[in-house]
Amino acid sequence: MSGPIDSHCHLQMLAPDELEAALDAARERGVRGFLAPATRLADADGLLALCHRHDDVWCALGVHPHEAASWRAGDAGRLRSLLADPKAVAVGECGLDFYYDHAPREAQTRVMREQWELAVELGLPVVVHNRDSDEAMLEAVRAPEFAALAGDFHSFAGGLATARELLDRGHYLGVSGMVTFRRADNVREVLASAPPERLLVETDTPYLAPVPYRGKPNRPAYVVEVLERLAAELGTTPKAAATATCESFYRLFPRAAAR
Numbered sequence: 632m633s634g635p636i637d638s639h640c641h642l643q644m645l646a647p648d649e650l651e652a653a654l655d656a657a658r659e660r661g662v663r664g665f666l667a668p669a670t671r672l673a674d675a676d677g678l679l680a681l682c683h684r685h686d687d688v689w690c691a692l693g694v695h696p697h698e699a700a701s702w703r704a705g706d707a708g709r710l711r712s713l714l715a716d717p718k719a720v721a722v723g724e725c726g727l728d729f730y731y732d733h734a735p736r737e738a739q740t741r742v743m744r745e746q747w748e749l750a751v752e753l754g755l756p757v758v759v760h761n762r763d764s765d766e767a768m769l770e771a772v773r774a775p776e777f778a779a780l781a782g783d784f785h786s787f788a789g790g791l792a793t794a795r796e797l798l799d800r801g802h803y804l805g806v807s808g809m810v811t812f813r814r815a816d817n818v819r820e821v822l823a824s825a826p827p828e829r830l831l832v833e834t835d836t837p838y839l840a841p842v843p844y845r846g847k848p849n850r851p852a853y854v855v856e857v858l859e860r861l862a863a864e865l866g867t868t869p870k871a872a873a874t875a876t877c878e879s880f881y882r883l884f885p886r887a888a889a890r
Contacts, residue, residue, distance in 0.1 A: 634661025635873045636880045637854040639785045639805055639833035642667040642681060643674050657851035663687060665851055668724040668758050670695035672706060675713045682718035689887045691721035691758040699734035699742040707745050714753055720886040722750040723758030730763040740767060747777055756781040756883050765793045772800060783883060786835050794821045798829055803883050805833045808841030808849065811860045822864045827875045832857045
């Protein structure tokens with residue numbers, strides 16, 4: 632297949648009787664792979680089982696900033712053991728969310744840094760959530776201990792200066808359905824200066840459905856609409872954009888390339 636990879640879809644949030652149909656519907660549209668990020672450690676066993684049932688599904692394991700207050704002593708060790716599974720290709724979804732503040736900011740920062748430290752130790756990339764937290768995020772990114780970190784800043788909607796610094800430091804940006812939103816000029820502005828080889832496409836299923844599905848639950852099949860709009864913004868073809876973003880995916884997540 633020559634289609635895209637959905638680099639961020641929360642498959643564990645789909646009802647069991649819908650999950651397989653959603654994957655099949657995406658494959659029928661040419662989608663060639665799926666990365667499902669955890670939001671809490673309790674997701675891990677189910678996600679790994681799902682990945683081992685499908686050659687084209689991988690996962691990231693970690694704790695979302697909304698769940699940072701749940702992090703306990705010993706969780707880093709537990710996560711290290713879980714990440715030994717070859718189907719776990721990254722640490723995440725982890726990061727900062729100062730918009731909702733579902734967990735104290737100090738806890739979010741501490742838990743993110745612990746997960747990043749583990750990623751550096753294991754030589755794994757991270758899948759990063761960043762909302763209304765650019766300054767704190769960049770402060771962490773600039774820390775010497777994270778110089779070797781490689782990250783997918785998923786569903787990127789930060790400013791142009793933030794994007795440029797992340798790209799200059801070797802990170803990748805995830806393009807979601809927001810690229811199709813009428814008021815998302817900030818997302819499209821970033822694409823105008825981003826190297827195509829540093830971009831990924833994603834749905835963030837079940838959130839952020841692209842036009843023309845906006846307002847409905849998102850599904851992995853809709854990554855095709857994201858890809859098509861990305862191609863239009865880059866002035867290239869969907870096929871070329873699919874090739875570029877898939878190459879980016881395998882470069883950032885080499886465990887997936889070793890399937």
